Amino acid sequence: MQKNGYRVQFTSSRIRDLMFRTTFDPKIMDGDIILNLSLIDKKDLDDVLGIFKMVISSGLSVTPYVKIVSEGESIGDLTIEKGKVGIGTVCSITIDGVLLKAGIPVNPKLGGVVQIRNGVPVRFTDVLTYVSTTVDPLEILMSQGITSVSEMLRTGSGKILANLREAPMVARDEIESCLSDLLDAGFSGILEVGEPNTRVLDVPIERDHLGIVVIGGTNPMAVVQEYGIDIDTSAMSRLISFKEMSRIEDLV
Amino acid sequence: MQKNGYRVQFTSSRIRDLMFRTTFDPKIMDGDIILNLSLIDKKDLDDVLGIFKMVISSGLSVTPYVKIVSEGESIGDLTIEKGKVGIGTVCSITIDGVLLKAGIPVNPKLGGVVQIRNGVPVRFTDVLTYVSTTVDPLEILMSQGITSVSEMLRTGSGKILANLREAPMVARDEIESCLSDLLDAGFSGILEVGEPNTRVLDVPIERDHLGIVVIGGTNPMAVVQEYGIDIDTSAMSRLISFKEMSRIEDLV
Known part of the structure; x- marks a missing residue:
């Protein structure tokens, strides 16, 4: 999706921006990672978490870590609207x-x-x-x-x-x-x-x-979509600290 | 969509193939044109034709011509299945x-x-x-x-x-x-x-x-989608004779 107000920006240019801002150090498991973020209806959260767990435990994700953002909470400049939940995975x-x-x-x-x-x-x-x-x-x-x-x-x-x-x-x-x-x-x-x-x-x-x-870090989101559950995904959405992510097993 | 059985084919390569096979002569309004083809539910046909007429009469299409393929009829190697209708526009x-x-x-x-x-x-x-x-x-x-x-x-x-x-x-x-x-x-x-x-x-x-x-010849299809009506579109689907197309005013 076009993020800036003027001139087309190709994905490669956006990727270079995000790579520059990545500070994750795998040796200490700390620093900022790139997040794929999806919005789902709050009522679907249990189903979606179940699907995420299944997909992730089968190895079809970048990492076993996810980020949940509840309604009313903010992530960067985005506040999750009422009735919605944000769910994120690590972007490859x-x-x-x-x-x-x-x-x-x-x-x-x-x-x-x-x-x-x-x-x-x-x-x-x-x-x-x-x-x-x-x-x-x-x-x-x-x-x-x-x-x-x-x-x-x-x-x-x-x-x-x-x-x-x-x-x-x-x-x-x-x-x-x-x-x-x-x-x-x-x-x-x-x-x-x-x-x-x-x-x-x-x-x-x-x-x-x-x-x-x-x-692709968006495979769990693709399965949610294949199951016919409404999901609105922004790949390479933003950076967050790896410390804010949780292992899927600790959530479901 | 990937059409061949093996090796990725980029759209540019497919376009050259279709351009070579285009024989339409605007002076005599005859020869083969490239068709965008959508499949819709038969029950939606009247609504879809109404939308197509509105979009086309506003100038948001390549030409005012469309092609209807009824259930059971064939177009090239495609036979329209029961309960469905094909509707096509000229591809740009x-x-x-x-x-x-x-x-x-x-x-x-x-x-x-x-x-x-x-x-x-x-x-x-x-x-x-x-x-x-x-x-x-x-x-x-x-x-x-x-x-x-x-x-x-x-x-x-x-x-x-x-x-x-x-x-x-x-x-x-x-x-x-x-x-x-x-x-x-x-x-x-x-x-x-x-x-x-x-x-x-x-x-x-x-x-x-x-x-x-x-x-884009697919703007009428985009409006149908914006109205929430199910439509499955293949842009640059195939070539057909221009003589098989009808002006939208002659259909609605």
């Missing part, structure tokens, strides 16, 4: 922010839908590059009726939201060290790290680069 | 096909949302470039709740679907001649032809090129 672009702060020139490239067959990611079937859209790719794709995250949870095969970034292969050791720290901090949503100069899930990668595919 | 990429066949190297660039203030187009507020998305930009944008075509019809101000192509300024005379023939054939949806080397509705244009903005 947080990982790009962490890689950047480790000195790795990472380039978030595209968001898309990845086909999973019997638990194994096969290929991207639909993609949108960040450099060319003013509306967030995953926000768009989750409203097109082309995901089947709930089917994936039930049968092991389906279509989930994911995104791809490229980084130079010379940085491989630093990337692996960073991703390992992130994994220790609960960032389990890394779907695939490609070999240098090799297509990743059927998407070509720039010469001397490798591709990293991360599960 | 038909204009690119006509320009191409006149020898003009036209480059369909992006689809987006144009803000109109008191009847005057002001700027693109959201855009997606064709070269970078596998899902049609206007299909996407009409489902994001950011259009306000019905408000535009009521008040003269609102946000409508439109798209932009670039062509070299050396072809200016041929472009004007082509657009004039198209206007005579009822293609009244040309919103703006920019000056060479000048931004068009706030979008930068390549050096020595001019930009042409055309109203």
Whole structure:
């Protein structure tokens, strides 16, 4: 969605802004992360939390942490209106922010839908590059009726939201060290790290680069939508302190 | 939407395919045009036709022509299932096909949302470039709740679907001649032809090129959606003979 009052802003530009402002340090599990925030009807909260728990415990999220904002409470400049609840997940672009702060020139490239067959990611079937859209790719794709995250949870095969970034292969050791720290901090949503100069899930990668595919933080929201529950999602909504997030098991 | 069984196909590639297959000749008003096709519930047909008539008579469409496909009838390889009706409009990429066949190297660039203030187009507020998305930009944008075509019809101000192509300024005379023939054939949806080397509705244009903005053929569908009526739209669905289209006034 267009956030500034004038001139189109492509998602890639907004992402660079958010990456710069990411201060999360996986080693101390502190600092600011990027949040996907959805608004739901208060009456649906129990159902939505149940769905989130199911999706997150199946590994289809960036981290097991969520943020609940009750009616009347504020998050940044947003106050949750009466009858509504805000529910947020960690956005996968947080990982790009962490890689950047480790000195790795990472380039978030595209968001898309990845086909999973019997638990194994096969290929991207639909993609949108960040450099060319003013509306967030995953926000768009989750409203097109082309995901089947709930089917994936039930049968092991389906279509989930994911995104791809490229980084130079010379940085491989630093990337692996960073991703390992992130994994220790609960960032389990890394779907695939490609070999240098090799297509990743059927998407070509720039010469001397490798591709990293991360599960979209909005997959739990996509399942809520697939279940026909009203949900209004802003991907990459804002930054909040990681300390404000709770593990889903502590809520449901 | 992904149409082929393997490998992602960007919208720009699909557009070139459709432009090549466009045979419409505005001078004799014959040949094949590109169709946007929506499926609606049969019970909603009268309401939908009323909305289409209102939108089209306000000029918010490429042409005043529509195509109705009744339940059980086929269009190409698609047979309309029981309880449904197909309703189609001319897709604005038909204009690119006509320009191409006149020898003009036209480059369909992006689809987006144009803000109109008191009847005057002001700027693109959201855009997606064709070269970078596998899902049609206007299909996407009409489902994001950011259009306000019905408000535009009521008040003269609102946000409508439109798209932009670039062509070299050396072809200016041929472009004007082509657009004039198209206007005579009822293609009244040309919103703006920019000056060479000048931004068009706030979008930068390549050096020595001019930009042409055309109203999206899916605006009538966007209004149906804004009214809360179920509609499932495939932009740039297929080609059909222009002779199969009817003026909306002859139907309602």
